Amino acid sequence: MNSTAPDFTLPALNGTDSVTLSTLKGKVVLLTFFTTWCPDSKRDILEKQALFQSMNRDDVKMIFVHVTGRDSSVDLSKWQEEMQLTLPVYMDLGTKTYDAYRCMGVPTTVLIDKDQSIKGFYNDKARMIDIIKGLGGLL
Numbered sequence: 001m002n003s004t005a006p007d008f009t010l011p012a013l014n015g016t017d018s019v020t021l022s023t024l025k026g027k028v029v030l031l032t033f034f035t036t037w038c039p040d041s042k043r044d045i046l047e048k049q050a051l052f053q054s055m056n057r058d059d060v061k062m063i064f065v066h067v068t069g070r071d072s073s074v075d076l077s078k079w080q081e082e083m084q085l086t087l088p089v090y091m092d093l094g095t096k097t098y099d100a101y102r103c104m105g106v107p108t109t110v111l112i113d114k115d116q117s118i119k120g121f122y123n124d125k126a127r128m129i130d131i132i133k134g135l136g137g138l139l
Contacts, residue, residue: 005112006100010090028138029112035071040124043106052087069095
């Protein structure tokens with residue numbers, strides 16, 4: 001599990017910002033792929049919202065990626081507002097980044113270390129405590 005994380009540039013939901021993985025070298029990255037229709041994604045993103053609010057964001061960059069190729073007909077801005085999410089949401093236009101990370105379902109969480117190596121890969125059955133432990137091991 002020490003493969004190099006595939007680089008990406010993703011536009012933000014707000015339409016003005018974007019995120020590029022290669023510019024985050026030196027930071028730990030928690031990357032989560034999600035859809036709005038999946039109950040596991042909803043549970044996962046609410047748990048990560050709490051984590052996002054409590055973490056030192058200088059140490060960890062949390063990137064939440066809506067997989068539009070699996071969830072295209074949703075008003076994501078409205079959904080984000082209804083869920084009361086303050087975390088940053090980015091758009092995988094289609095499934096390009098999702099496929100590059102060889103995801104098999106949602107939610108999928110990938111932990112990337114400061115050198116941009118993949119150190120953890122968690123599927124929809126992962127427990128939040130295990131993700132937090134994996135994250136803690138990278139800080």
